[in-house]
Amino acid sequence: MSDSTTGGQVFLLGAGPGDPELVTVRARRRLEEADVVLYDALVHPELLEHCRENAELVFVGKRAGKPSERQSRINDRLIAEARAGKKVARLKGGDPYLFGRGTEEAEVLAAAGIRFEVVPGVPSPLAATAYAGLSLTHRDLASSVAYLTATESPQKDRSSHDWAKLANGPQTLVIFMGMRKLDTLMTLLTENGRPPETPVAVVQWASLPRQKTIVGTVADIAEKAEGLGLPSLIIVGEVVRLRDKLRFFDSRPLFGKTVLVPRAPRRARDTIVRLRDASAQPLAIATFTIEPPADRGALRAAIDAGGHDWVLFTSAPAVTAFGRAMGDRDARVLGSAKVAAVGAKTAQALRSIGIHADLVSPVAHAEGLLDALGDAVGTRSRFLFPRAGDGRETLVEGLEDAGHEVTLVTAYDKQPVSGEALDRLSAGIEEADAILVTSGSVVRSLVEAAGTDALKGKVLASIGPVTSEALRDAGLEPTFEATDASLDALVDALETHYAGQG
Numbered sequence: 001m002s003d004s005t006t007g008g009q010v011f012l013l014g015a016g017p018g019d020p021e022l023v024t025v026r027a028r029r030r031l032e033e034a035d036v037v038l039y040d041a042l043v044h045p046e047l048l049e050h051c052r053e054n055a056e057l058v059f060v061g062k063r064a065g066k067p068s069e070r071q072s073r074i075n076d077r078l079i080a081e082a083r084a085g086k087k088v089a090r091l092k093g094g095d096p097y098l099f100g101r102g103t104e105e106a107e108v109l110a111a112a113g114i115r116f117e118v119v120p121g122v123p124s125p126l127a128a129t130a131y132a133g134l135s136l137t138h139r140d141l142a143s144s145v146a147y148l149t150a151t152e153s154p155q156k157d158r159s160s161h162d163w164a165k166l167a168n169g170p171q172t173l174v175i176f177m178g179m180r181k182l183d184t185l186m187t188l189l190t191e192n193g194r195p196p197e198t199p200v201a202v203v204q205w206a207s208l209p210r211q212k213t214i215v216g217t218v219a220d221i222a223e224k225a226e227g228l229g230l231p232s233l234i235i236v237g238e239v240v241r242l243r244d245k246l247r248f249f250d251s252r253p254l255f256g257k258t259v260l261v262p263r264a265p266r267r268a269r270d271t272i273v274r275l276r277d278a279s280a281q282p283l284a285i286a287t288f289t290i291e292p293p294a295d296r297g298a299l300r301a302a303i304d305a306g307g308h309d310w311v312l313f314t315s316a317p318a319v320t321a322f323g324r325a326m327g328d329r330d331a332r333v334l335g336s337a338k339v340a341a342v343g344a345k346t347a348q349a350l351r352s353i354g355i356h357a358d359l360v361s362p363v364a365h366a367e368g369l370l371d372a373l374g375d376a377v378g379t380r381s382r383f384l385f386p387r388a389g390d391g392r393e394t395l396v397e398g399l400e401d402a403g404h405e406v407t408l409v410t411a412y413d414k415q416p417v418s419g420e421a422l423d424r425l426s427a428g429i430e431e432a433d434a435i436l437v438t439s440g441s442v443v444r445s446l447v448e449a450a451g452t453d454a455l456k457g458k459v460l461a462s463i464g465p466v467t468s469e470a471l472r473d474a475g476l477e478p479t480f481e482a483t484d485a486s487l488d489a490l491v492d493a494l495e496t497h498y499a500g501q502g
Helices: 025-033 045-050 071-083 102-111 124-132 163-168 179-191 238-246 269-277 298-305 316-326 343-352 366-374 394-401 419-431 440-450 452-456 465-473 487-501
Strands: 009-014 036-039 056-059 087-092 116-119 145-149 172-176 199-204 212-217 232-236 258-261 281-284 288-291 310-313 338-342 359-361 382-388 405-416 434-437 459-462
Touching: 009 025, 009 071, 009 102, 025 045, 025 087, 025 116, 036 045, 036 071, 071 087, 071 102, 087 102, 102 116, 124 199, 124 232, 163 179, 179 199, 179 232, 199 238, 212 238, 232 238, 258 269, 258 419, 269 281, 269 487, 288 440, 298 316, 298 382, 298 405, 310 316, 310 343, 316 343, 316 382, 316 405, 338 343, 338 366, 343 359, 359 366, 366 394, 382 394, 394 405, 405 440, 419 440, 419 452, 434 440, 434 487, 440 452, 440 465, 459 465, 459 487
Parallel strands: 009 087, 009 116, 036 056, 036 087, 145 172, 258 281, 258 434, 310 338, 310 382, 338 359, 382 405, 434 459
Antiparallel strands: 172 232, 199 212, 199 232, 288 405
């Protein structure tokens, strides 16, 4: 099976059923190694973030009922890229060998002498049943399972299924690609002896926050599930009765809610994970970009000048800019100066550049840091304060009013998104059920992108009093306010809000 003329190789990877965290560790590693990635329509876009920055990403469709790349062209591309010495990842929804074309692709690669590897994925039946609160097997209800597809090879002149055996043999029946024939399939089951009162569940978009589950019987499921589209699985059997007991995913308060996180995806990773754990659909879109200041040398000059008693940090971007200005030096560049940080997240960012804060305000806003400093500094201290160019003056004015000296340096600038990025933000606002509003600058960006009227119909989750005030200044009322100025507390408050509605 080895191609002696090339070091190329193909990885047939199972992407799992939908939730990007259900991909295997090995599949993720192979994605990171690949030079070329050919991916299907049902692959979650977040999985592509594991690819190398310079990897070539090729969309090849492969979704029932939709235009897609011809299988022969996909096969030819796999062979050509591997013969060119490249590592090629073929990323397929679910498992490559379960009612997909992965087996055919492997056969073609084997015939061509191309090295290949198959990495199994979490099959959709396991996800659909688990996330819908079912179970394929059960000690008392089902000890046998059969998988079948309602869409067989077009080369067959008749179905190969023995419906008499299927109707009366396996206790749990899982039918792939059967939504267009649901009524006919149920008729076949009853005609061949399956009791019409047998429970049936149809699960669409398994494991994703937009998952839909319809429960009925063999006699009425076609009517109940009318309008449910693809991708869907049909589960027939007594195990469907377990749903009321075993539901965990679609019973959470945030299930099915699209929540806009006003940050670039890379900066919103922790919040995205937290929202997904709550069964919400996170939508991370930047409302502004972080840009270098006009005077790029000012912060380094201020560091080199020294003589400060304290250095203040009120955001992670300020920490990043400070680390860049330090260059190849370490925390000794601070001399005897102490370090103060707003909140735990900023303190965590400081640790990433080798600096441990001497003081961390328990409340993550300028007023909280000002209060915390009140008991910690001398009668006249000198502060270095790197911050955003459009930062609030609360901290500076408070310190100067107390007789301290503040050297204010613009460490970075915030630029509102424009062009295509602004269009994405506008579309995201329209799609969102709720928006995490985290600062006054976010408020301004949201209003610029969509207008006040469009925002009035949304759940506006305010991170704290200062942000709530900015919302009211814009003619908007916060739906609620977090008890603590952190994204974790904001998500907690969002869950409480929707739980109260339920």
